[in-house]
Amino acid sequence: MEAKTLVLGVIGSDVHAVGNKILEISLKEAGFTVVNLGVLVSQKEFVEAAVETNADAIMVSSLYGHGEIDVRGLREALIEAGIGDILMYIGGYLVVGSQEWSEVESKFKQLGFDRVYPPSTLPEDFIPGLKDDLGM
Amino acid sequence: MKDVTFLVDIGSTFTKVTAVDVEKRRIQSQSSAPTTPKDVSAGLQNALEGLKLTRGELQSAQVLACSSAAGGLRMVAIGLVEDLTAKAAKQAALGAGARVLKTFSFQLTEEDRAEITQLKPDIILLAGGTDGGNTENILHNAKVLASLPTAVPVVIAGNRSVAQEVAQSFPASFSTYIAANVMPQIGKLQVEPAREAIRKVFMEKIIYAKGLTKASRLIDSIFMPTPAAVLRAGQLLSQGTAITKGWGDCLIVDVGGATTDVHSLGEGMPTKAGVVVRGLPEPFAKRTVEGDLGVRVSVLSLMEAVSARVLAQDTNWSESQVEDRIRLLNAQPETLPQDAEEELFDQVLGHQAVKLGVGRHVGRLSELYTPSGLVWIQDGKDLSKVKRIIGTGGVLINSRDPLAVLEGAQQESTSLLELRPESPNYFLDGDYILAAMGLLAQEQPEVALTVLQNSLREYELTRRDK
Numbered sequence: 144m145e146a147k148t149l150v151l152g153v154i155g156s157d158v159h160a161v162g163n164k165i166l167e168i169s170l171k172e173a174g175f176t177v178v179n180l181g182v183l184v185s186q187k188e189f190v191e192a193a194v195e196t197n198a199d200a201i202m203v204s205s206l207y208g209h210g211e212i213d214v215r216g217l218r219e220a221l222i223e224a225g226i227g228d229i230l231m232y233i234g235g236y237l238v239v240g241s242q243e244w245s246e247v248e249s250k251f252k253q254l255g256f257d258r259v260y261p262p263s264t265l266p267e268d269f270i271p272g273l274k275d276d277l278g279m
Numbered sequence: 280m281k282d283v284t285f286l287v288d289i290g291s292t293f294t295k296v297t298a299v300d301v302e303k304r305r306i307q308s309q310s311s312a313p314t315t316p317k318d319v320s321a322g323l324q325n326a327l328e329g330l331k332l333t334r335g336e337l338q339s340a341q342v343l344a345c346s347s348a349a350g351g352l353r354m355v356a357i358g359l360v361e362d363l364t365a366k367a368a369k370q371a372a373l374g375a376g377a378r379v380l381k382t383f384s385f386q387l388t389e390e391d392r393a394e395i396t397q398l399k400p401d402i403i404l405l406a407g408g409t410d411g412g413n414t415e416n417i418l419h420n421a422k423v424l425a426s427l428p429t430a431v432p433v434v435i436a437g438n439r440s441v442a443q444e445v446a447q448s449f450p451a452s453f454s455t456y457i458a459a460n461v462m463p464q465i466g467k468l469q470v471e472p473a474r475e476a477i478r479k480v481f482m483e484k485i486i487y488a489k490g491l492t493k494a495s496r497l498i499d500s501i502f503m504p505t506p507a508a509v510l511r512a513g514q515l516l517s518q519g520t521a522i523t524k525g526w527g528d529c530l531i532v533d534v535g536g537a538t539t540d541v542h543s544l545g546e547g548m549p550t551k552a553g554v555v556v557r558g559l560p561e562p563f564a565k566r567t568v569e570g571d572l573g574v575r576v577s578v579l580s581l582m583e584a585v586s587a588r589v590l591a592q593d594t595n596w597s598e599s600q601v602e603d604r605i606r607l608l609n610a611q612p613e614t615l616p617q618d619a620e621e622e623l624f625d626q627v628l629g630h631q632a633v634k635l636g637v638g639r640h641v642g643r644l645s646e647l648y649t650p651s652g653l654v655w656i657q658d659g660k661d662l663s664k665v666k667r668i669i670g671t672g673g674v675l676i677n678s679r680d681p682l683a684v685l686e687g688a689q690q691e692s693t694s695l696l697e698l699r700p701e702s703p704n705y706f707l708d709g710d711y712i713l714a715a716m717g718l719l720a721q722e723q724p725e726v727a728l729t730v731l732q733n734s735l736r737e738y739e740l741t742r743r744d745k
Contacts, residue, residue, distance in 0.1 A: 148411070150465075156649040158555075176411070178465045183555060183647070183654070191360040192465045196412035207650045 147199040147277050150192045152180035155213030159206040162235070166202070169266035173274075186217045190224050199277055200230035203256075208239035211250065218255025230276055232269070234260030283307060283336065284723065286715035287323060287344035287498065288505055289314055291351075294322040297715040298330055298340075304729040306710060314348055323497055343718040344498045347505035352377040352481055355400040357424075358384055358461075359407035359416045364437065366559055367461040368406040371436065371470035373566045375477035376507030377402070386416060387423040396427055401485045402477060403431050405445065408438030410463045417441060421448035430454075432480045436461045436473040456480055468560045478503050506566065508717030509533070509671065510542050514564050515720040515728055516669075516735075517544035523728055528665045530700060531713070532637065532688060533672035534629050536575030536612055539636035540672075542566045547642060547660025547698075554644070554655040561660045567640045572632040574625060574674055575612035578605050585631045593627045594620075626683050629674055633687030642698045657698070663690065665700040669735060671708035681707050682740040709738035 149170060153163050160182050167179045178196050180188055189201055201221075205213060214233065221227050233256045238247055244261055251259040257276065260269055282302055288295045295311040310329030315322035323344075332340075354377035358365030365384035372379050380398045383391055395403070403424060407417035417437040424433065430452040435445050439460055446455040458476035463469055482502045503511075509531065519525025528545030543565050549556060571580035582590060582605045590605075591598045604624060608614055616622040642659025670676075670685045678684055682705055690699040712734055719727035 145411075156647055156654075158649055158651055158654060180465070183557070183649075183656070187362075191363055194413060195360050195363050195462070196409045196465060197414070198412075209650070 146174055146176045147279060148176040148178060148196050149200050149202055150178045150180065150189060150196065150198045151202045151204075152184035152189060153182040153204045153206065154184050154186070154189070154217075155205065155207070155209055156183065157205055157207045157209070157213075158182045159204070159235075162206065163204060166204070166266065169270070170202075173266075173270050186213075186220055189217065190220050190226075193221070193226055193229060194224055198226075198229065200232065200273070203231065203233040204235045205233065205237055206235040208236055210235065210237040211254070214251070214254055214256075221255075231256050232258045232260070232273070234264050234269070236262050283340045284719060285327070285330075285340050285342040286712075286718045287326070287342060288508075288714045289319050289323065289344060289346040289348045290505065291348050294319065294326045295711065295715075296323075296326045296330060297710075297712055298332075299715075299719060299726065299730060301723060301726050304726050306712065306730060306734070309710070316348065319346075319348060320497055327497075341722070342498045343722065345503050345505045345508040345714050345718055346486065350378070351506075352477075352485060352504040353399070353401045354379055354404060354477070355395055355398060356382045356404045357387070357406065357420055358382070358437075359413055360384060363465070363559065364406045364408065364462045367468055367470065368404050368436065368473075370468070370562060370565070371406075371461050371473040372404050372477065373568060374470055374507070374510060374562060374564060375474040375481075376504030376510065376566075377477065378568065383420075387420045392423050392427065395424070396429075399429075400431060402480050403433045404461075404473060404477065405433055405435050406437040406461045406473075408441075408460075409465060410439040410460050412438055414438055414441045417445055418448065421445045425449045425453065432456070432484050434458055434473060434476045434480060436476070439463070454480075454484065462559075466560060468562055470562050474507075478507060503718070505714045506540060506568075508714040509540075510564050510566055510717070511720050512713045512717035512727070512731060513542050513544045513669075515716070515724060516731055520724045520728055522725060525728075526667055526732070528662070528667075530637070530662060530665050530668045530688065530703070532633055532668065532670050532675075532685060534632050534636075534670075534674045534684065535573055535672050536674070537570070537573040537577050539569045539572040539632045540566065541569075541636050541640040543640060543660060543662055543665070545660065545662060545665060547662060549657050550661050550664050551655070553653075554657045554661075556657045558658050561642075565640070565660065567636070569632075569636045569639060572636050574628045574632060575608055575614075578608045578628065581628060581632055581635075584635055590627060590631070593630075594624050596620075596624070622679055625674075626678060626680055629678065629684035630687040633684060635687075637688040637699060638694065638697050644696045644698065659698070661698040663698050663701050666703055667706060668700060668703045669706045669708060669713070670740075671711070671713050675707065676709060676711055681705075682742065685740065705740040706735040707738040707740055708735065710734045 312325035356368040361384040459472040531542040533540040
């Protein structure tokens with residue numbers, strides 16, 4: 144079976160590079176084809192990379208609290224680009240301060256993410272679920 | 280080894296021949312004659328006769344040629360996403376020495392098909408999808424192109440997984456060539472195989488359609504579009520050979536009546552700390568062509584880009600004088616300056632064309648404030664440390680003050696975010712041999728490099744009155 148392709152990146156004006164590398168390595172080890180866009184990735188770059196590579200999922204990280212503003216309209220942009228039903232995950236320090244996680248999760252689900260992960264999520268915590276979602 | 284090699288540059292107006300003494304590593308003689316468009320062999324024969332050779336010398340010598348006659352190599356580039364494979368395809372075509380008539384992205388429509396029919400490209404470069412990535416788009420576009428009313432050679436340089444299928448979408452009347460993907464993965468540019476395929480098609484197909492059939496009997500090999508030969512010369516000059524060290528990063532500028540070409544040789548990585556590079560990687564040998572910046576045919580769009588006010592300031596003319604002169608130059612492109620004022624006017628036009636052309640070629644910096652502080656973003660190549668700028672082409676070579684024209688390339692206090700050369704030395708291709716040495720580089724790189732370096736050193740441009 145062909146490996147699934149994931150587009151990975153840290154969105155917005157966020158320069159946190161370490162977690163991004165760890166994710167890349169773990170996802171590659173788990174058998175995925177990883178297109179890592181690195182840090183400071185714009186919505187446009189996520190959309191375009193997913194189109195060219197025919198990606199199966201988009202994995203967004205945000206670690207500086209401004210994620211909500213950065214991801215607004217991303218699902219809509221994907222719909223415009225003709226890949227509106229692509230699987231999309233987000234994880235990291237998504238909001239500033241200590242908001243109730245269930246609220247944060249439902250907020251980002253409304254923004255078009257299929258799964259939302261809190262800080263300190265380890266790769267092994269979400270990779271099995273990702274494989275399930277992709278029918279692997 | 281043959282003693283003399285003839286390098287021929289068949290231009291749209293002149294056919295130029297340079298004879299190089301391979302043993303002594305120097306230019307033996309040069310000659311030119313008007314190009315004869317219907318059958319270029321006559322013009323070539325005339326140019327060769329200008330060298331006053333014996334029949335024996337002529338028969339034993341090797342003749343290599345490049346051509347920009349009959350409108351040059353006209354191409355259309357097609358990709359998927361505008362900033363990714365479409366941009367990579369355009370870059371590959373430009374690097375192959377083509378005039379890119381238009382770049383298309385996403386799925387071609389009926390209107391696009393009609394437009395391509397009208398543009399009548401010599402070659403179509405079809406890309407789209409990274410390897411293992413999107414396949415639908417390139418297959419769709421192949422089907423659209425396959426229904427063009429006249430067959431066009433197609434170079435396929437897209438998603439590897441469907442390259443064969445794409446080729447099979449075309450009827451037998453189309454010749455198709457498969458090259459490696461111009462963008463095998465996101466963030467990786469691979470333009471060389473496509474450039475090579477384009478050159479092959481140019482040699483096999485295009486030269487016959489451009490009145491070069493008969494000439495090819497006089498010519499041994501290596502037919503390439505002239506801009507590709509110039510880029511090749513730049514590459515040799517910059518990187519050197521296994522034995523001789525090159526000059527390092529260079530910029531080559533060619534101002535013409537219709538376009539301004541800029542070639543850069545260099546990686547263009549950041550030279551300052553704290554800079555993050557964005558966007559598609561840039562090829563080491565990069566060529567851009569500005570179709571709106573020229574000093575004759577394109578002079579109206581040049582004025583539009585610069586503004587009549589700036590031209591008036593630089594020339595001390597009134598704006599209406601400037602506009603009149605521009606209209607005249609556009610209507611009668613063969614006009615030559617008759618006095619010092621008109622000469623200065625041409626010089627100012629050239630300076631502005633260089634300034635804008637280089638400004639668009641080089642990368643730029645932008646500031647980004649992040650919660651963790653200021654970050655500099657670099658798009659394109661950082662050419663600020665480039666030490667050598669070389670001017671070529673008729674306008675610069677015939678200019679009385681080529682340095683004043685070329686200095687348009689340099690960094691100024693008003694353009695600090697553009698990554699232009701900060702303190703370069705200037706050289707002129709005074710013997711008009713860049714293209715010729717690009718040809719020779721294929722066979723005799725050592726000889727070509729020596730001849731080129733010696734010639735350019737002769738024409739180093741400096742301000743004596745400083």
